[in-house]
Amino acid sequence: MEIKKLTATEIAEKVRNQELTAQECIEATFQRISQVDEKVRAYITLTKNQALEHARKIDQKARKGEKLGRLAGVPIAVKDNICTRGTRTTCASKMLENFTPPYDATVIRRINAEDCVIVGKTNMDEFAMGTSTETSHFNPTHNPWDLNRVPGGSSGGSAAAVSSGEATLALGSDTGGSIRCPASFVGVTGLKPTYGLVSRYGLIAYANSLEQIGPIAKTTQDCALLLNVIAGPDESDSTSLPQQPPNYTDSLATSLQGLRIGIPKETLGEGTDSNVENAVHNCSTKLEELGAKCQETTLPTLNYALAAYYLIAMSEASSNLARFDGMRYGYRIDDDDLDWSAVYSKSRREGFGPEVKRRIILGTYALSAGYYDRLFMKALKVVTLIRRDFDRAFKSFDALITPTMPIPAFKIGEKIDDLISLYMCDIDTVPVNLAGLPAISFPAGFSNGLPIGVQAIAPPLREDLTLKVAYAFEQNTDFGKKSPNL
Amino acid sequence: MSEVKIGLEVHCQLTSLKTKLFCHCSSDYRGKPPNTLTCPTCLGIPGAMPAVNRRAVDVAVMVALALKCEVSPTTWFFRKNYFYPDLDKNFQISQYDRAGGVPIAVNGQITFTANKARKKVHIGRIHLEEDPGKLFYQGTIDTSPYTLIDYNRAGIPLLEIVTEPEFQKPAEARVFLQKIRSILEHLRVSDGTLEGSMRCDANISLQGGDRVEIKNISSFKDVERALGFEVMRQRDLLKKGMKPIMETRHWDEIKRVTLGLRVKEKEQDYRYFLEPDLVPLSISKEQIEKISRQMPELPDSRRERLMKEYGLPEYDGEVLTNDRALADFFEECTKIYNRPKAVSNWLMGDVLQCLYSLEVDIAESKITPQHLVEMLTLIDNGEISMKIAKKVLWDIVKTGKMPSAIVEEKGIRRITDDSMLNRFAEQVFKENPKAAEDAMTDEKAAHYLVGKMMALTQGRADPEKTNVVIKRKLEERRRH
Numbered sequence: 001m002e003i004k005k006l007t008a009t010e011i012a013e014k015v016r017n018q019e020l021t022a023q024e025c026i027e028a029t030f031q032r033i034s035q036v037d038e039k040v041r042a043y044i045t046l047t048k049n050q051a052l053e054h055a056r057k058i059d060q061k062a063r064k065g066e067k068l069g070r071l072a073g074v075p076i077a078v079k080d081n082i083c084t085r086g087t088r089t090t091c092a093s094k095m096l097e098n099f100t101p102p103y104d105a106t107v108i109r110r111i112n113a114e115d116c117v118i119v120g121k122t123n124m125d126e127f128a129m130g131t132s133t134e135t136s137h138f139n140p141t142h143n144p145w146d147l148n149r150v151p152g153g154s155s156g157g158s159a160a161a162v163s164s165g166e167a168t169l170a171l172g173s174d175t176g177g178s179i180r181c182p183a184s185f186v187g188v189t190g191l192k193p194t195y196g197l198v199s200r201y202g203l204i205a206y207a208n209s210l211e212q213i214g215p216i217a218k219t220t221q222d223c224a225l226l227l228n229v230i231a232g233p234d235e236s237d238s239t240s241l242p243q244q245p246p247n248y249t250d251s252l253a254t255s256l257q258g259l260r261i262g263i264p265k266e267t268l269g270e271g272t273d274s275n276v277e278n279a280v281h282n283c284s285t286k287l288e289e290l291g292a293k294c295q296e297t298t299l300p301t302l303n304y305a306l307a308a309y310y311l312i313a314m315s316e317a318s319s320n321l322a323r324f325d326g327m328r329y330g331y332r333i334d335d336d337d338l339d340w341s342a343v344y345s346k347s348r349r350e351g352f353g354p355e356v357k358r359r360i361i362l363g364t365y366a367l368s369a370g371y372y373d374r375l376f377m378k379a380l381k382v383v384t385l386i387r388r389d390f391d392r393a394f395k396s397f398d399a400l401i402t403p404t405m406p407i408p409a410f411k412i413g414e415k416i417d418d419l420i421s422l423y424m425c426d427i428d429t430v431p432v433n434l435a436g437l438p439a440i441s442f443p444a445g446f447s448n449g450l451p452i453g454v455q456a457i458a459p460p461l462r463e464d465l466t467l468k469v470a471y472a473f474e475q476n477t478d479f480g481k482k483s484p485n486l
Numbered sequence: 487m488s489e490v491k492i493g494l495e496v497h498c499q500l501t502s503l504k505t506k507l508f509c510h511c512s513s514d515y516r517g518k519p520p521n522t523l524t525c526p527t528c529l530g531i532p533g534a535m536p537a538v539n540r541r542a543v544d545v546a547v548m549v550a551l552a553l554k555c556e557v558s559p560t561t562w563f564f565r566k567n568y569f570y571p572d573l574d575k576n577f578q579i580s581q582y583d584r585a586g587g588v589p590i591a592v593n594g595q596i597t598f599t600a601n602k603a604r605k606k607v608h609i610g611r612i613h614l615e616e617d618p619g620k621l622f623y624q625g626t627i628d629t630s631p632y633t634l635i636d637y638n639r640a641g642i643p644l645l646e647i648v649t650e651p652e653f654q655k656p657a658e659a660r661v662f663l664q665k666i667r668s669i670l671e672h673l674r675v676s677d678g679t680l681e682g683s684m685r686c687d688a689n690i691s692l693q694g695g696d697r698v699e700i701k702n703i704s705s706f707k708d709v710e711r712a713l714g715f716e717v718m719r720q721r722d723l724l725k726k727g728m729k730p731i732m733e734t735r736h737w738d739e740i741k742r743v744t745l746g747l748r749v750k751e752k753e754q755d756y757r758y759f760l761e762p763d764l765v766p767l768s769i770s771k772e773q774i775e776k777i778s779r780q781m782p783e784l785p786d787s788r789r790e791r792l793m794k795e796y797g798l799p800e801y802d803g804e805v806l807t808n809d810r811a812l813a814d815f816f817e818e819c820t821k822i823y824n825r826p827k828a829v830s831n832w833l834m835g836d837v838l839q840c841l842y843s844l845e846v847d848i849a850e851s852k853i854t855p856q857h858l859v860e861m862l863t864l865i866d867n868g869e870i871s872m873k874i875a876k877k878v879l880w881d882i883v884k885t886g887k888m889p890s891a892i893v894e895e896k897g898i899r900r901i902t903d904d905s906m907l908n909r910f911a912e913q914v915f916k917e918n919p920k921a922a923e924d925a926m927t928d929e930k931a932a933h934y935l936v937g938k939m940m941a942l943t944q945g946r947a948d949p950e951k952t953n954v955v956i957k958r959k960l961e962e963r964r965r966h
Contacts, residue, residue, distance in 0.1 A: 083533040096532070103526050105533060200763075204532040208762035238537050238764050316762055319567050322576035323530045327635075340571050340633070367567070367757035372585060376759065 003028035004165025004483070008074045008222040011168060015073035015115075018062050022055035022073030022117060029075040029119055033166045036486045041141050042151075042161040044080050046120040047087055051075070058115045069114030070229055076111060077167035079158045080121040081128055082213065083202040084108055087118075091204050092136035093126045095324050095331045095351035105202020106237065107171060107213050107230045114229050119167055122157030126353045127321065128178055128206040130154050131425045134416050135355040142412070143186055144484035145450055149409040152182030158216050159186045164486055168217070169226050173203055175211040176309050177404075177429025180441035183216055184404035184453025187443045189223050189470060189480065190216040194460045195436030196241035198227075199234035205320040207313035208239075210433040218480065220442065220471040224248035227463065243461065251464030252471040257291035261469070262397035266302045267428045272406040279445030279452040280403050283473065287401075290472050297397065299389040301382065302431050308382035309430035310423065311366050315376050317356075318363030324351065383434045390435045394459045399469055402428045404441040404453035428455065438463045442470040443479040451479070489693040490717055492659055493651035494709075497685045498670055499617065499642050500545050501677045506641035507616045508536030508579065515638035516680060528641035530574030535763045538563075542643040545675045546590050546614045547769060548777050549645055552669050552784055553609050555594030560768050561614075562587055563761040568754070571633060572618040574640050580615035582758045590614050590769075596669075597786070599804045600661040607662060608650040617642035651689065656713035659688065663706045664808050668785045671810035679847050688713055692720045695730035700744055703737045712737040715744055788813060796826035805834050811849035812838075818855035828862055836876055840883050852886030853879075861889040873945045874898050902948045907955045910947065914938045915959065925960055932956060 003025060006014075014020035030048055037043060058073055078084060081091045083101035085108075090096045104112070111118075125135040133141045133156025141156045143149040144164040151160040155172030159182030162170045172179040174192035183190030191214045198213045205211070215226035231245040263284060268277050284294040326332030326347030333346045352360070366375040393400060405425055415422040432439040437457055444454035454473075458465040474480050506513050509527035526534035550557050564582040581589045594609035619640040623630035647666065653659050667684060670676035678684050686709055691697040698716060703709050720730040735744040783791070789803035792813070798806075806813045812833060819829040837858070841851055861878055864870045870878065870893055881892045893899050901907060914935055915922045921938075924931035939952050 081533075089532075091532075099532070101526075101531065101533065103531070103534070201535050202533040205763075236537060237535055239762075315759065319565050319577055319757070319759070322567060322569065323532070323574070325569070325576060327571065328529065328574070329531070341569065344569055364757065367759055369755045369757075372757075372759070377585070 003075070003168070004032060006168065007219050008071065008168045008217060009219075009225055011074045012068075012070060012072045012225075015058070015062065016068045020073070021062075022058040022115070023052065025073045026051050026055040026075055026117055026119065029167065032164075033119070036144075036164050037166060039142060039147055039486060040144055040160050040164045040166065041139050042077065042122055042157040042164065042166055043120040044090055044092060044123050044136075044138055044157070045088055047118055050087070051117050051119050054117050058117070061115075069116070070225065071111060071114040071116035071169070074116050075119045075168050076116050077120055077122045077158050077161040077170040078108070078118055079124055079155050079170070079172050081124060081173060081204040081206075082107060082171060083204065084118065084121065087121060089121065089204065090137075091127045092124045092138060093352065093356070094137045095348075096329075097137070097331065099329050101202075103202065106199035106234045108202065110230050111171075111226075116169070116229070122155070122161055122170065124157055125154035125178075126356050127204070127317070128154040128173060128175055128211075129317070129355050129359055131177070131181055131422055132410070132412075132415065133157060133182070134412060135353055137353055140412050143409045143450075144486055145186065146409065149411050149450070150185065152185030152405070152409060154178040154182075155190075155216065156182045159183050159188055159190060162186075162188045162216050162218060163484060165483070169222060170216040171213055171226075171230075172216050173211055173213050174433065175207050175313060176426050176433050179214045179216060180404045180429050180439060180453065180455055181425070183441040184455075185409040185451065187451030187453075187480065187482065187484070188216055188218055189220055189440065189442045189474075190214065191223050191227060191440045191463065191466065192432060192438065193227065193231065193463055194241070194438045195433075196239050197231050197245065197438070197461065197463070199230075199237040199240050201234055201236035205316070207316040208320065209316060210309070210313060220440075220467055220474050221249060221252060223440070223470075224252060224467050241461070246464060248463060248467055251468050253468055254472050254475050255291050256287055256469065256472050259287075259292040259399065259465075259469070260397045261287060261292050261294045262297035262393055262400045263294060264299045264302060264393070264400060264402055265296050266299055267402035271424065271427070272403055273408065273447065275445065275447035276403045276406060276408065276452055279447075280401065280454055283401060283444045283454045286473060286476060287469065290476060292469075294401075295397075297393055297400070299386075299393055299431075301385045301389045304382045305386055305431040305434055306423065306427050308379040308386070309426070309434055310362075311375055311379035312383070312434075314359045314363030315366045316363070318360045318367065321352075321356065321360055324348065326351065386431055387435045390431075390437060390459075398458070399462075399465050400457040401469070402455050402457065404428060404455040408447045408450040408452055432457055436460060438466050440466040440470045442474060444473065444477070445479060490654050490690065491651040491692075492653035492656070492688060492690045492713060494649045494653070494659055494662065495687040495689075496647045496649075496663065496666055498645045498647065498666070498676050499680075499683045500542060500645060500675050501680055501683050502675045503539065503542055503545060503643055505539055507539050507542050507614070507643040508641055511641065513642050515642065518638055520634070520636040521638060523638040524640070528574060529637055530576075536579060536761075538764060538767060539643065542614065543590070543767060543769065544773070544777060545643075546612065546645055547774060548673055548781065549670065549675060550591030550594065550612050551774070551778050551781060552673055553591075553594035553596060553612070553647070555591035555609060555612060557591045557769055557774050558588045559770075560588065560766050561590045562766050563764045564758045565761050567757040570618070571635055572621050572640075574619060574637055578616060578618060579761055579764070580646070581613040583611050585758055586760075587758070590767075596662060596665055598661050598665040598808075599801075600655070600658040602801075605658060607652045610648045610650050612648070613646040615644050615646055616640070617644045651691070656710045656717065659713055660706045660710040661808070663709060665785065668808050668810050672782060672784050672788070674782065679849060690716050690720070692717070692724060692730065694724055695720055696732035698730055698732070699734045700737055701734060701747070704739060708737060708739050711742055712744055715742065719744070785810075785813075792816070796820060796830075798826065798830055802827075802830045802834060806830065809848070811847065815848055815855055819859050822855065823859040823862060825862070829858065832858060832862070836879055840880055844883060846883075851883055853883050857882045857889060864889055864893065868902070868948065869893065869900055870898065871900060871945055871949070874900075898944070898946055900948050901943055901946050902951055904951070904955070907947060907951055910939055910942055911955045911959050914942060922963075926964055932960065
């Protein structure tokens with residue numbers, strides 16, 4: 001069976017109708033993993049035994065005539081910063097190399113309740129701090145389209161697993177573009193939900209006020225299906241929104257008649273690869289053919305987004321990561337003669353990688369007395385301005401489209417020592433996190449054989465509009481139907 | 487004399503709550519095996535998130551209203567960042583009054599009586615925050631080879647009540663703390679008798695010196711002692727022309743001195759910022775009104791009622807209501823005994839003195855209203871003297887036996903029988919011939935003989951009857 005040719009929607013239907021067993025799906029997935037993961041290295045931990053056992057239970061339920069869930073038998077890859085009870089959750093860090101959570105994240109409970117099967121935990125930038133999955137303590141993940149290139153980050157393992165057919169669905173997390181960036185680099189669809197739509201309970205925090213868990217899939221419909229399962233209020237997460245979400249698969253339509261789409265000029269031009277820019281223009285032409293009205297617009301405050309993003313994210317990170325002191329869990333240096341503060345600092349020195357330490361130090365600085373007002377507070381003011389800019393834009397437009405990334409996937413090692421140019425890659429994705437908006441990245445072109453993604457942004461809680469744009473485009477183009485040769 | 491300025495930071499656990507501040511764990515941690523009342527949230531396990539216990543907010547609002555504070559319509563939680571082993575996350579979720587922060591309540595006041603003068607002290611702000619875990623050492627902090635941590639206490643709801651630096655004398659601080667405790671107990675939100683349920687840091691400065699903070703003070707008496715020590719130490723420095731420096735000092739309750747910990751060049755940088763995992767907390771007018779309607783009687787209005795209902799002087803009312811258990815005890819007594827002032831006198835005098843020297847609270851002591859009332863009845867009936875009663879009281883508090891049983895057991899009932907009193911009188915005359923002779927003409931010598939008789943009977947002889955018997959004997963002698 002060619003598992004990689006089936007969508008999650010198809011698998012769940014076949015398993016429910018007993019045309020296919022969950023066990024067959026999971027076995028086929030592990031077969032694919034054994035064929036290609038040596039090259040891609042999408043996973044940190046594979047959970048083959050649990051997955052097969054889980055699949056057999058689902059099949060038993062099916063045989064007994066019990067009702068199966070909406071994701072019955074669908075193999076899913078989970079980013080390794082989402083807590084899974086009994087399965088180690090490392091954040092791709094030496095610090096948590098042997099950390100096994102005693103509880104499941106809310107999203108894990110929700111996918112389990114729908115009979116989805118976790119096949120493994122995926123590689124990522126350490127503590128989600130990166131744009132390339134190169135800062136992982138374990139190893140880089142390779143882009144399935146060109147193994148010498150990065151898959152993007154920080155959810156690089158999740159996106160690469162879906163792209164290479166090593167999982168049908170994946171969960172990622174997006175703090176400044178960490179779902180959309182790798183989705184665009186490996187040619188799949190990834191959605192960052194409205195802040196508060198999906199519970200963060202169980203997501204190991206990098207920057208709490210910015211991040212969301214979201215779906216990654218080969219098709220828009222699969223993204224909508226997974227979003228249906230994970231979205232909705234959760235009393236364990238105080239920042240989760242109280243509204244009951246709509247059925248997102250209902251919003252998928254092939255016509256975009258009357259839809260007003262804006263293209264912020266700040267996201268094109270200098271610094272953006274010409275092939276990427278062309279992809280955005282071709283996309284807008286296609287959307288117009290489908291009934292939308294596209295028009296250039298301006299959001300001048302976007303120019304300040306990157307600086308504000310890094311200040312806020314690093315500040316929150318410096319506090320979030322303080323708990324990793326080696327005492328209750330995680331890496332601890334082997335020296336009983338030291339006092340507690342020396343054990344803390346030495347464990348942290350050895351347990352964290354350089355990018356994590358850099359962000360902790362910069363964040364600590366930004367929150368310090370004397371700098372708080374000048375740096376952190378100023379960044380919060382910029383956020384207010386950016387939100388206003390988006391509010392204004394959404395008075396004239398139903399959605400905005402931009403490049404997801406200004407460039408296609410770069411080579412492994414190419415940018416890791418050039419931090420500014422690496423951070424600059426997030427320029428089109430971070431404003432969305434600062435404003436708490438939903439955004440989707442969908443395949444919209446190729447540049448020398450490398451996928452290019454376009455991002456659609458909508459007002460808060462209008463995931464349906466982003467899905468609608470992506471779906472209409474997908475149904476009328478071939479970019480998402482191509483697969484890498486592995 | 488240089489001016490003394492003292493401010494207090496009082497931390498009160500809201501012990502009436504069943505669960506912790508940010509998770510569903512039980513908050514009944516005392517006496518429980520270590521680390522059994524924990525969950526991912528209060529252990530700081532990665533990925534776990536806090537969710538506010540709304541009941542704790544209601545209780546905090548109730549305390550704020552009782553302290554005459556303004557309750558904030560919207561309040562925020564902040565992270566206070568510092569590394570310490572008792573903190574499960576290496577930050578504490580607290581509140582802040584700067585950087586855009588708004589504490590749950592501000593601008594309150596408490597009035598109390600210290601050294602017979604009424605005094606008003608302003609409450610700057612009240613914070614709702616989580617208690618850290620508890621550290622255990624083998625021996626002392628300096629010599630222990632290890633530290634054990636119990637996170638059962640981590641996340642217990644805590645109110646931090648911060649006063650303006652308006653106390654001038656250490657004794658005022660003690661009375662203030664008693665008053666706060668009484669208010670919390672009248673509200674039934676905190677049981678001050680539980681170990682560690684009320685903790686206090688103090689800051690003190692003398693004119694011409696910097697502010698000194700004192701930590702680790704475990705009892706109200708020690709607050710007074712520690713502040714008294716600091717006044718002396720700082721006054722001494724100033725006299726020698728030296729300036730007390732800004733620092734934090736540790737109270738050593740055994741040596742009864744404060745010891746310098748670390749010099750505070752500037753405020754320790756806690757890098758406060760908004761807790762991003764919690765949303766702003768809104769407290770509606772309706773909620774505040776509902777809570778104020780449910781507000782139980784507070785010490786001040788209870789004092790007024792006791793004065794009106796029982797005709798007590800203001801002083802009595804103040805002393806009794808400064809301790810809810812004491813006021814409750816008083817009112818229980820008056821239900822079964824109709825001389826309230828006598829009850830009040832005994833409670834404020836001998837009963838408190840006795841409890842104080844035995845270092846027990848009235849609520850946990852063995853004396854009950856039934857004990858005291860029976861004892862007062864014995865006095866009223868002339869069965870024991872006041873002097874004997876004072877001794878009986880100690881036995882009650884120590885043993886919990888009923889006063890009549892103590893009187894019976896010890897054979898200390900008053901002697902009123904004439905023939906017995908006559909026999910004792912004869913013995914006194916025989917043993918004191920000189921005084922007996924003088925007493926024929928000298929009133930003073932006659933009193934001396936009465937005193938001797940009381941001594942001989944160990945105070946049991948009825949004083950009035952003794953007078954009569956002695957006088958009668960002297961009459962007889964004069965006639966012979």
